[in-house]
Amino acid sequence: MTNVDIERTVTVTVNGVPREATVPVRRLLSDALRHDLGLTGTHVGCEHGVCGACTVLVDGDPVRSCLMLAVQVDGRSVTTVEGLARDDNRGGQVLHPVQEAFRECHALQCGFCTPGFLITIAAGLEKRDNTVELTEEEVDDMVGGNLCRCTGYANIKKAVHHAAATMRDAG
Amino acid sequence: MTTKLFGEPVRRREDARLIVGKGRYLDDIGHSALAAAFVRSPHAHARITDIDVEGALDVEGLVAIYTYEDLHGAMAEPLPVLIPHPQLTAARTGHPLANGEVNHVGEAVVMVVATDRYIAEDAAERIVVSYEELPVVVGVDAAREAAHAVHDEIPDNVGARHHQETGDVEPALAASPHTLSFTQYIERSASMPMEGKGVHARWDADDRSLRVYSSTQASTSVRAAIAAKLELSLEKVEVVAPDVGGGFGVKIVHPWPEELLVPMAAIALGQEVKWSEDRREHFISSAHERQQRQDVTVGYDDDGRITALDVHVWHDHGAYTPYGIIVPIITATQLVGPYVIPVYRVIVESVYTNTVIVTPYRGAGRPQACYAMERTMDRIADALDLDRAVVRERNLIQPSQFPYDQHLTFQDGRPVIYDSGDYPGLLDKLRALVDWSSVEDLRAQAAARGKLLGIGMALYVEGTGPGPYEGGHVQVLGSGKVLVATGLTSQGQGHETSFAQIVASELGVPIEDVEVTTGDTRRFPYAVGTFASRAAVMSGNAIALAARGVREKALRIAADVLEVDPGDLEIDEGLVQVKGVPGTSIPLRTVAVLSNPLRYAFDEAAKQATQFTTHDDTRPPVAEGDAPGLEHRDYYSPIRSTFASGAHAAVVEIDTQTWEIDVVKYAVVHDCGNVVNPMIVEGQVHGGVAQGVAGALYERMAYDKDGQLQNASFMDFLMPYASEVPDIDIDHQQTPSPLNPLGIKGAGEAGVIPGTAAIASAIEDAVGRRIAAMPISPTELYDLMRNDDTELTEAHRRRSGTGAMA
Ligand code: FES
Ligand code: FES
Numbered sequence: 015m016t017n018v019d020i021e022r023t024v025t026v027t028v029n030g031v032p033r034e035a036t037v038p039v040r041r042l043l044s045d046a047l048r049h050d051l052g053l054t055g056t057h058v059g060c061e062h063g064v065c066g067a068c069t070v071l072v073d074g075d076p077v078r079s080c081l082m083l084a085v086q087v088d089g090r091s092v093t094t095v096e097g098l099a100r101d102d103n104r105g106g107q108v109l110h111p112v113q114e115a116f117r118e119c120h121a122l123q124c125g126f127c128t129p130g131f132l133i134t135i136a137a138g139l140e141k142r143d144n145t146v147e148l149t150e151e152e153v154d155d156m157v158g159g160n161l162c163r164c165t166g167y168a169n170i171k172k173a174v175h176h177a178a179a180t181m182r183d184a185g
Numbered sequence: 186m187t188t189k190l191f192g193e194p195v196r197r198r199e200d201a202r203l204i205v206g207k208g209r210y211l212d213d214i215g216h217s218a219l220a221a222a223f224v225r226s227p228h229a230h231a232r233i234t235d236i237d238v239e240g241a242l243d244v245e246g247l248v249a250i251y252t253y254e255d256l257h258g259a260m261a262e263p264l265p266v267l268i269p270h271p272q273l274t275a276a277r278t279g280h281p282l283a284n285g286e287v288n289h290v291g292e293a294v295v296m297v298v299a300t301d302r303y304i305a306e307d308a309a310e311r312i313v314v315s316y317e318e319l320p321v322v323v324g325v326d327a328a329r330e331a332a333h334a335v336h337d338e339i340p341d342n343v344g345a346r347h348h349q350e351t352g353d354v355e356p357a358l359a360a361s362p363h364t365l366s367f368t369q370y371i372e373r374s375a376s377m378p379m380e381g382k383g384v385h386a387r388w389d390a391d392d393r394s395l396r397v398y399s400s401t402q403a404s405t406s407v408r409a410a411i412a413a414k415l416e417l418s419l420e421k422v423e424v425v426a427p428d429v430g431g432g433f434g435v436k437i438v439h440p441w442p443e444e445l446l447v448p449m450a451a452i453a454l455g456q457e458v459k460w461s462e463d464r465r466e467h468f469i470s471s472a473h474e475r476q477q478r479q480d481v482t483v484g485y486d487d488d489g490r491i492t493a494l495d496v497h498v499w500h501d502h503g504a505y506t507p508y509g510i511i512v513p514i515i516t517a518t519q520l521v522g523p524y525v526i527p528v529y530r531v532i533v534e535s536v537y538t539n540t541v542i543v544t545p546y547r548g549a550g551r552p553q554a555c556y557a558m559e560r561t562m563d564r565i566a567d568a569l570d571l572d573r574a575v576v577r578e579r580n581l582i583q584p585s586q587f588p589y590d591q592h593l594t595f596q597d598g599r600p601v602i603y604d605s606g607d608y609p610g611l612l613d614k615l616r617a618l619v620d621w622s623s624v625e626d627l628r629a630q631a632a633a634r635g636k637l638l639g640i641g642m643a644l645y646v647e648g649t650g651p652g653p654y655e656g657g658h659v660q661v662l663g664s665g666k667v668l669v670a671t672g673l674t675s676q677g678q679g680h681e682t683s684f685a686q687i688v689a690s691e692l693g694v695p696i697e698d699v700e701v702t703t704g705d706t707r708r709f710p711y712a713v714g715t716f717a718s719r720a721a722v723m724s725g726n727a728i729a730l731a732a733r734g735v736r737e738k739a740l741r742i743a744a745d746v747l748e749v750d751p752g753d754l755e756i757d758e759g760l761v762q763v764k765g766v767p768g769t770s771i772p773l774r775t776v777a778v779l780s781n782p783l784r785y786a787f788d789e790a791a792k793q794a795t796q797f798t799t800h801d802d803t804r805p806p807v808a809e810g811d812a813p814g815l816e817h818r819d820y821y822s823p824i825r826s827t828f829a830s831g832a833h834a835a836v837v838e839i840d841t842q843t844w845e846i847d848v849v850k851y852a853v854v855h856d857c858g859n860v861v862n863p864m865i866v867e868g869q870v871h872g873g874v875a876q877g878v879a880g881a882l883y884e885r886m887a888y889d890k891d892g893q894l895q896n897a898s899f900m901d902f903l904m905p906y907a908s909e910v911p912d913i914d915i916d917h918q919q920t921p922s923p924l925n926p927l928g929i930k931g932a933g934e935a936g937v938i939p940g941t942a943a944i945a946s947a948i949e950d951a952v953g954r955r956i957a958a959m960p961i962s963p964t965e966l967y968d969l970m971r972n973d974d975t976e977l978t979e980a981h982r983r984r985s986g987t988g989a990m991a
Binding site for chain 2: 019038040041048049052053054055056057058059060061062064065067094095096098099107109113116117118120122123124125126127128129132154157158159160161162163164165166167168169170171
């Protein structure tokens with residue numbers, strides 16, 4: 015057994031649920047989420063930190079899970095695309111406004127990049143004061159770090175505006 | 186009928202799962218599968234002298250290692266030449282694992298299988314392959330010069346010499362009032378879907394059957410290839426394309442070595458095996474496209490009308506030719522675009538280089554064709570001091586000339602006969618949309634800001650929806666659910682939605698009741714694949730025909746029950762009813778139950794169809810020529826392709842300090858006949874344009890002279906982010922295709938085709954220097970500007986008052 019195969023048990027809150035996984039120390043967070051915890055909504059498009067498909071929230075901030083080791087999230091909290099929607103307490107789910115907006119604005123085609131965009135944009139919109147009108151620069155900022163090969167981004171930007179409007183109206 | 190959804194921007198049904206992370210892509214399948222990893226060649230051209238696996242053997246978790254020596258029977262043979270052609274006289278393909286020689290960096294040499302991917306890569310790293318390096322050929326010019334050969338037995342590096350002509354070009358050129366000639370280049374890019382390729386295989390040893398998931402654009406054909414290569418009976422092999430994270434052409438090629446090797450290992454090991462391509466593998470072992478050198482000579486009259494066109498193209502097809510000469514043929518035949526070309530000759534020499542194979546990437550030879558033709562138009566306009574739009578206008582095929590025969594043979598082996606179109610209409614709309622006549626004002630305004638501004642346009646005709654066929658199956662269940670299947674796959678184009686719209690419209694059922702399955706050989710074993718903008722045309726029409734078949738049968742059965750004439754019935758919202766007589770109706774789901782005469786009632790609904798509840802004893806329960814079940818299977822096989830068309834214009838602004846090129850306006854007018862879902866089509870245009878702009882300004886495969894790909898990562902290969910893609914103005918035109926029942930033409934590739942041509946034209950217009958190599962970076966533009974040898978355009982001379990014609 016080489017050093018990299020030494021295993022550690024990681025305790026992490028994922029989408030509000032405490033989870034435990036025993037992983038080799040070199041295991042990427044993206045792989046741990048996908049293959050050890052079965053949360054395959056987080057996608058891997060490059061494994062070198064450029065495409066953003068693997069973006070998740072760690073303690074509320076977007077990070078590229080392909081650039082992080084699973085052991086680094088020990089004791090922390092992670093939100094993946096599976097955790098964006100809320101339970102409606104009647105056995106169903108209420109989608110996050112960004113999820114709704116992506117569907118409404120046709121902001122996805124193959125859907126492979128989508129989880130990364132959803133997470134990044136949701137975090138971006140939640141962080142801001144939604145009573146203030148969203149500017150084009152803010153939108154560019156929110157979508158500017160993720161790659162999509164299908165949509166040409168126009169509808170993704172539209173979806174950000176749409177989601178912001180929904181969040182503003184909801185107060 | 187009120188269930189009329191054809192033509193509506195219906196929101197996509199696939200999104201429900203994709204936005205909550207419940208998609209099922211290849212790597213989401215088989216968590217307990219063994220993982221495969223590959224040792225790939227680090228050399229562009231070399232002989233393998235030794236493979237030493239010793240060092241890998243003590244890696245804990247290693248399961249198996251395969252080299253060429255472990256391939257037997259058909260697996261040891263070269264991979265198939267998928268599309269043979271008589272002019273492809275020197276076809277070469279690789280082996281699933283290299284057999285003694287490697288011809289590009291990235292070629293698979295050894296496959297390692299281990300308990301997980303990390304360990305498989307550990308083991309792969311410890312395998313030592315010794316090589317004897319051979320001279321390397323990179324780029325069309327080196328291939329053409331043939332100082333070295335990629336394959337020993339092909340000393341001139343020419344795999345195919347594709348030649349078509351519509352008349353005697355030399356006398357026609359000699360008789361032309363004017364001629365001009367030029368040479369230009371276009372570089373390699375790649376499909377680069379966000380999800381790489383991937384294969385998962387599971388062997389059922391008891392049943393002796395194989396299920397393979399592949400991130401493919403052609404599951405039926407992958408199935409046939411696996412059966413042939415692994416020498417299995419076809420019915421023992423199932424291939425399923427799960428959710429596919431983009432394809433754009435690269436996943437139409439098959440069988441990829443991994444599509445054979447992974448199942449082979451799964452059978453040998455009796456365990457699930459999976460391989461997911463990583464991004465570097467995708468760069469160096471999947472496929473690229475686009476590099477060509479184009480020599481053009483054109484004859485024209487004083488008005489700018491073309492009298493003859495002679496084009497010689499050298500097309501870089503990389504190390505092997507598994508996909509035949511489809512891309513060269515498309516370049517050759519789509520080059521003529523929307524124009525009347527009285528005499529045309531084209532020769533495409535398709536040449537070997539020690540680089541990754543070249544197979545269709547969205548557009549597939551058409552961006553190059555458009556670049557050749559449209560830049561020719563620009564040159565004619567420049568030489569004659571005419572408006573570039575006017576020269577194009579004078580050469581356009583007129584609406585009265587359809588069907589228009591270009592007297593060429595297309596990629597499907599069928600004649601290039603344009604079915605319908607209105608090219609002057611496109612051009613007028615484009616001029617209005619981009620405000621073509623305002624360019625001098627814009628140029629002056631930009632100049633005041635210290636910027637150079639230019640405008641360019643490009644028109645294209647795109648052969649879409651080639652055969653041979655696709656099929657569709659529609660079945661109404663007793664629950665009222667309508668199952669639809671086609672063998673053709675989806676890579677995110679929203680087929681589940683478009684096809685459901687077609688069925689809902691044709692059959693008269695709520696779209697919520699319709700469930701579509703694509704690319705699963707268990708559900709529909711006959712198909713060709715998703716490429717060449719053919720899904721909506723081919724499967725769309727096949728499914729429409731299948732739905733019509735179901736409708737006819739439903740009306741027949743309902744007419745019997747209601748004792749009316751089938752002609753008096755209609756289906757609306759899932760109810761078969763007598764037209765104009767509310768209340769006289771029978772639900773379609775009941776018709777479905779009755780369509781299957783039963784002995785046994787397995788549920789309440791089924792009781793209605795059992796033998797003591799149905800009363801007509803004068804006929805057999807299943808009439809002669811009929812079949813049980815409310816279902817129908819049909820196929821659509823077109824006589825030839827349909828031809829979509831479009832026109833794009835770009836306005837660029839160039840910073841004279843940084844030479845950064847900013848596309849400040851991008852206008853698209855497109856015509857793909859009738860449209861099933863305009864929202865989806867517009868999305869296709871957006872995505873295509875982004876790739877078109879990328880190909881013009883950002884993306885290239887940067888090979889060095891040793892055949893090493895210098896930018897094989899997203900850090901170095903400049904795939905555009907949102908900041909690089911301009912806003913797009915779109916206008917539509919619809920000239921339905923007379924060739925198919927729905928009147929549709931394909932839309933998938935259109936957006937990408939004219940980008941390079943239009944942007945090259947706009948840059949040339951802005952800077953007054955010839956742009957003859959694309960893509961172009963700020964650095965290259967800067968070099969061009971400060972090089973005194975750079976050719977100036979006539980327009981530039983005129984503008985600065987120094988031209989002969991000034
Ligand atoms: S997979 Fe993590 S950034 Fe691309
Ligand atoms: S939707 Fe396919 S990559 Fe973005």
